[in-house]
Amino acid sequence: MILIDGSQGEGGGQVLRSSLGLSLVTGEPVRVRNIRASRPKSGLMRQHLAAVRAAATICNARVHGDSFGSREVELHPGAARPGEYEFSVGSAGSAALVLQTVLPPLMIAAAPSRLTLTGGTHNPWSPPFDFLVKSFLPLLDRMGPRVSARLVRPGFYPAGGGEFIVEITPAAAGLKPLELLERGELVSRRARAIVARLPRTIAERELAVVERQLGWAGDELAVEEVRDSAGPGNLLMLELASRHVTEVVTSFGRQGVPAETVAQQAVEEAQTYLAADVPVGPHLADQLLIPLAMAGGGRFRATAPTPHTTTNIAVIQQFLNVTISAHPTEQHWEINVKG
16 A cells, blocks of 8 residues: 655645545555645545546546544545546536546546536636646647537536536557757647626726736737626636647636736736746646556657646656656756656
């Protein structure tokens, strides 16, 4: 059994999710202690509990500690069973993070799978649905599996109520290594200001900042009004599509925060990414590590690794026989995975 200290590194839910997914990939039982020890409310919240139960479901696992608030979970997995599944977070917790847990084993399973996930689809503390579709899943396709996702309805924090469907065709021969060293020329750019049950003027004010600060205009700016949301929500997404990769920068509206401040945060993050001249931003770096480790190799250039990234590296190396290094060069960071 592999023992994981959930308080290591950034000490959040990423330690748990990576440990569960890698346990399913390797077939190794795992015990995770001190779950989310660095958070104000430690232990399993609803989205983490949903991830534990989803992991147990797809591999017919024996599991202990799968209760709300639990600080320790033990999982004894069987073989991953592809098929049709429905997983509900039961709150505005991120459904994308539940997908993050079960996707690794299903990408190398014996047959296709179809997942219906409900909960939050656009949350401030997790990759929004659009990031998965535009940034992450196209890179997985290059590695062998075919993974597509379709949004049924969005779910914003704090109401939730969103739903999306994911179809997974596994890589029959396993995952292939990926190198992503250059992003190539910028092909297109687009700003989408989304409002649900909120005045359209909020989105218009956000886009005015983008036009003024970045010089985008015309069909590069779009207001999207969501009619079927369970609750109010607002976010600004900047999509930077380059030849080899697409980066999605997101800033979420919050009560009491001016629309201009929300937009300025997204603009500054986009400017930092463009100035770095690397293909991989901080959030995509987190997502790529497990697939590259499963493939036994790969490398990419990125901005400076976050605590999420360094923690994920440490967890992965406890499950898989790979060496992952992150080192700076004169202009960027390079992360290498070697089997």
